[in-house]
Structures are given as structure tokens and as C-alpha cells.
Amino acid sequence: TGVSRYIPNVFSPNQDNINDVFEIVAFPINEIELTYFVIFDRFGNMVYENRSWPIKWDGRDKKGEFYNPAVFTYLLTYLCNHKEVIESGNITL
Numbered sequence: 001t002g003v004s005r006y007i008p009n010v011f012s013p014n015q016d017n018i019n020d021v022f023e024i025v026a027f028p029i030n031e032i033e034l035t036y037f038v039i040f041d042r043f044g045n046m047v048y049e050n051r052s053w054p055i056k057w058d059g060r061d062k063k064g065e066f067y068n069p070a071v072f073t074y075l076l077t078y079l080c081n082h083k084e085v086i087e088s089g090n091i092t093l
Contacts, residue, residue: 005032007076010092013059013066022091024055024076033079039091040073047072059093069093 005026013020022039026032037055039048047067048057059066069092076087 007074007087007089009090011059013093020058022057022059022093026053034077035079035084036075036077038075040075041067042070042072067093
């Protein structure tokens with residue numbers, strides 16, 4: 001069976017219940033062995049990290065405040081067929 005994942009590149013956490021959370025989805029679920037996921041702001045500060053599913057970020061900092069609209073960078077590391085895969089990209093909030 002094929003394994004794939006969907007990584008959105010924009011979301012709007014404005015509490016309108018539409019596209020409020022950044023979430024990576026793997027198909028079929030749990031077939032991709034996540035090893036690490038991290039998001040950085042434009043200054044290189046870590047704003048979110050996770051080592052297991054689910055990967056969901058609501059656009060808030062550690063104090064619970066929403067970040068201002070900006071571009072963030074992510075790094076995703078997982079195992080696929082026993083090989084390490086590293087992906088990176090941008091998320092627009």
C-alpha cells in the first residue's frame with residue numbers, strides 16, 4: 001500500500017472554525033513513523049515541536065497568545081520503509 005502525507009502551507013487561526021489549526025495528516029494513519037517535527041519563527045525561535053502524532057498547532061505561543069500573521073518554517077523527520085526522510089517548508093499564518 002502507498003503511504004502519503006498532506007502538509008498544508010497556510011492556516012488562519014482566527015477562531016471562525018475554518019482552517020484554524022495547522023495539522024499534518026498521514027494516509028493511512030500511523031503508517032509514517034514520525035521521529036520529530038518542529039516549527040520556527042522568522043527569527044529562528046522554536047514555536048512548536050512534537051515527536052509523535054498528531055501534529056497540530058493552533059498558532060499560539062507558549063503563553064497562549066496568537067502569533068501575528070507571518071511566515072514560519074517547519075522541519076519534519078520520519079521513517080518510511082526504514083529510511084529517514086527529512087522535509088522542510090513554510091507555513092503562512
